[in-house]
Amino acid sequence: MSIEIERKFLVKDDSFKEDAYQRNYIKQGFLNSDKERVVRVRIKDDKGFLTVKGKSNDSGTSRFEWEKEISKAEANDLMNLCEKGIIEKYRYLVCSGNHVFEVDDFLGVNLGLIVAEIELTSENENYIAPIWLGEEVTGKEEYYNSNLSKKPYSEW
Numbered sequence: 001m002s003i004e005i006e007r008k009f010l011v012k013d014d015s016f017k018e019d020a021y022q023r024n025y026i027k028q029g030f031l032n033s034d035k036e037r038v039v040r041v042r043i044k045d046d047k048g049f050l051t052v053k054g055k056s057n058d059s060g061t062s063r064f065e066w067e068k069e070i071s072k073a074e075a076n077d078l079m080n081l082c083e084k085g086i087i088e089k090y091r092y093l094v095c096s097g098n099h100v101f102e103v104d105d106f107l108g109v110n111l112g113l114i115v116a117e118i119e120l121t122s123e124n125e126n127y128i129a130p131i132w133l134g135e136e137v138t139g140k141e142e143y144y145n146s147n148l149s150k151k152p153y154s155e156w
Helices: 014-020 072-079
Strands: 005-013 020-034 036-045 047-052 062-070 087-096 097-104 115-119 133-136
Touching: 014 020, 014 087, 014 097, 020 072, 036 072, 047 072, 062 072
Parallel strands: none
Antiparallel strands: 005 062, 005 115, 005 133, 020 036, 020 087, 036 047, 047 062, 087 097, 097 115
């Protein structure tokens, strides 16, 4: 069993792009977006992934995660079975101290939303906050991708 520990933040501006060492295009849909278990199909550039995530703990920082790489063709086929509301975004990877922030710059109906996540080894692990890091939204379910697919940022 794999436990994902992460914190999520809004991003103040796009200055993170200057420090990004990688950018990927991501398209993802949800075969199941139930609060107890999310099953996601993702296409990241030329690769496909199938991911299962469990329910978050009370603080929203930890939850079970299982991911398996699949072919892009399989991911495209599964995308056709997904619930309504496909997410599209660019993901930027930015180093800060010993950590990497994954910054998602959303497209389409979620345009204007920029969220940064940092994966940690423990819930209390220290990290260096970049100057572009804004309000923490860890555990706020409206920022979960599975919820953004149902109620996009443009409708808030």
